[in-house]
Amino acid sequence: MSILLKNCRILVNDKVYSKNILIKKDKIAKITNKEPKADNIIDVKNNFVLPGLIDVHVHFREPGLTHKEDFLTGSMAAAKGGITTILDMPNTIPPTTTLDALDEKRVLAKKSVVNYGFNFGATLNNIADIKKVKNIAAVKLYMDITTGSMKVDDYDAITDIFKISKLTIIHAEDINIKTAVDIFIKNKIKNKLHIAHVSSEKELMYAKNNSIKNQVSVEVTPHHLFMNQNDLQHLGAFAEMKPRLKTEADQKALWDGIKNGLVDVIATDHAPHLLEEKEQANYPFGVPGVETMLPLLLDAFNKNMIDLKTITKLCCENPAKMFKIKNKGLLKEGYDADLVIVDLDKRQAVRNEDLLTKCKWSPWDGKILKGWPVTTIVNGNLVYDNGQINDIKAKEVQYAR
Numbered sequence: 584m585s586i587l588l589k590n591c592r593i594l595v596n597d598k599v600y601s602k603n604i605l606i607k608k609d610k611i612a613k614i615t616n617k618e619p620k621a622d623n624i625i626d627v628k629n630n631f632v633l634p635g636l637i638d639v640h641v642h643f644r645e646p647g648l649t650h651k652e653d654f655l656t657g658s659m660a661a662a663k664g665g666i667t668t669i670l671d672m673p674n675t676i677p678p679t680t681t682l683d684a685l686d687e688k689r690v691l692a693k694k695s696v697v698n699y700g701f702n703f704g705a706t707l708n709n710i711a712d713i714k715k716v717k718n719i720a721a722v723k724l725y726m727d728i729t730t731g732s733m734k735v736d737d738y739d740a741i742t743d744i745f746k747i748s749k750l751t752i753i754h755a756e757d758i759n760i761k762t763a764v765d766i767f768i769k770n771k772i773k774n775k776l777h778i779a780h781v782s783s784e785k786e787l788m789y790a791k792n793n794s795i796k797n798q799v800s801v802e803v804t805p806h807h808l809f810m811n812q813n814d815l816q817h818l819g820a821f822a823e824m825k826p827r828l829k830t831e832a833d834q835k836a837l838w839d840g841i842k843n844g845l846v847d848v849i850a851t852d853h854a855p856h857l858l859e860e861k862e863q864a865n866y867p868f869g870v871p872g873v874e875t876m877l878p879l880l881l882d883a884f885n886k887n888m889i890d891l892k893t894i895t896k897l898c899c900e901n902p903a904k905m906f907k908i909k910n911k912g913l914l915k916e917g918y919d920a921d922l923v924i925v926d927l928d929k930r931q932a933v934r935n936e937d938l939l940t941k942c943k944w945s946p947w948d949g950k951i952l953k954g955w956p957v958t959t960i961v962n963g964n965l966v967y968d969n970g971q972i973n974d975i976k977a978k979e980v981q982y983a984r
Contacts, residue, residue: 585607585608585623586606586621586622586960586963586965587604587621587625588606588625588922589624590627590628590629591630597892602615604914606960608920609964610919610963611914611916611917627924632914632925633891633895633914633922633923634911634913634922635665635899635921635923636664636667636668636898636899637669637899637911638666638669638670638850638902639670639752639850639902639906640670640672640852641670641672641850641853642674642854643671644657644675645675645692646676647675648675651942652855652940653691654692654694656939656941657669657940658696658699659696660853660939661873662696662966663874663967663972664877665923665925665959666873666876666877666959667960668921669697669699669700670699670721671702673701673702673704678704680703680704680705680733681712682716689979693976696961696974697961698962698978698980700718700719700982701719701720702721703721703723704725705722705735705748707737710740710743721749721752721777721906722748722752723752724753726741726753726754726755726759726762726763727756741763741766745774748774749774750906751777752779753777753778754825756782760781760790763778764776764789774798775800776798777799777800778799780803780825781803781807782803782807782826782829783833787836787845790845791840801848802846802848802849803837803846804872805872805879806822807837808834808838808879809879811830812828812830813831820866821944821946823866823869824852838888841893846897847897847901849876849894851876852869853872853873853940854868854871855870855941855942858943861944870946871945874939875933875945875952876898877898877923877955878933878954878955879947880954881927882953885927885953885954900912908981908983909981909982911980923956924956924960925957926954928953928954930951930953931951932951932952933947933948933950933952
């Protein structure tokens with residue numbers, strides 16, 4: 584099976600080119616000015632074609648919390664949002680902290696229509712499993728309170744985890760980020776540290792203003808980029824997440840961090856909860872995000888807040904590079920045919936009733952955005968096109984380690 588995408592606009596080294604893209608099986612076979620033969624020809628109509636987004640931080644809630652989301656509904660929502668690869672977090676029920684739990688999740692994830700990988704959870708007593716585990720994206724260490732009981736706050740245990748794991752993602756807020764960095768420096772650890780959902784100027788400085796900044800990567804989320812504490816006044820629980828929204832000054836610092844090269848990755852921290860759960864007095868923290876991340880960023884592009892090169896670097900190239908995901912993240916011959924076609928002129932409101940996520944709400948409900956994904960191709964297959972999902976199963980990613 585081959586597909587020819589004709590009349591594509593692509594971005595190469597800050598320059599825009601008009602090209603045709605030939606896909607054979609699951610690979611980008613040719614990027615050319617010619618029009619080679621193909622089984623299926625799609626006229627892109629001078630829209631941009633970008634690498635499919637890689638979301639390194641999602642909570643698809645399976646197993647144990649599938650009333651909120653599962654691998655099928657979460658992946659359908661991701662595909663609609665132009666995301667072609669997701670890395671799932673371990674705080675499910677049971678948590679993904681044992682080899683058996685990881686094997687169970689691998690079976691459940693086979694229903695996904697986007698490519699998938701797994702972050703393995705650290706606990707106070709699973710060092711043996713961390714040493715044995717194979718084909719994971721990273722080890723996730725919760726240094727602050729999260730869903731479930733996975734918090735690790737013992738200094739020696741944290742140090743051991745950092746020494747063993749080639750890449751550790753930390754859920755750490757405020758001073759705990761400095762603690763993690765200090766452990767790396769004191770123990771001369773040579774592995775990598777990825778700090779999830781940095782939300783303030785102080786946290787950004789803790790992460791990057793140190794002697795190991797080249798070993799540390801910083802992730803920010805759309806909700807911390809596009810909302811601040813003022814939004815709590817009208818959104819209430821629907822804008823409550825961990826870490827919580829910060830000040831306008833902190834929000835600006837994150838955007839400045841993107842411009843200054845201090846931010847390495849944008850990821851959704853997609854954390855769906857049902858409407859009725861959010862309406863309770865004792866509401867859970869977290870917001871959905873896989874369907875709205877790219878539209879929000881494209882709208883920001885149209886407002887001259889960010890350029891396409893930076894979007895693809897932080898959402899495609901860097902995630903693949905930092906997590907060592909094979910053959911993804913670039914629009915390049917020989918790479919996997921994970922692509923998204925975007926219409927930069929399309930204006931459309933975010934509407935809860937249109938969402939594919941099982942939770943069926945977004946904090947951006949009613950917001951009109953300019954710039955939307957219109958077609959998503961995963962492994963050479965049209966998975967999302969013209970508002971329709973094609974239920975074609977994807978596969979687990981592999982890592983260059």
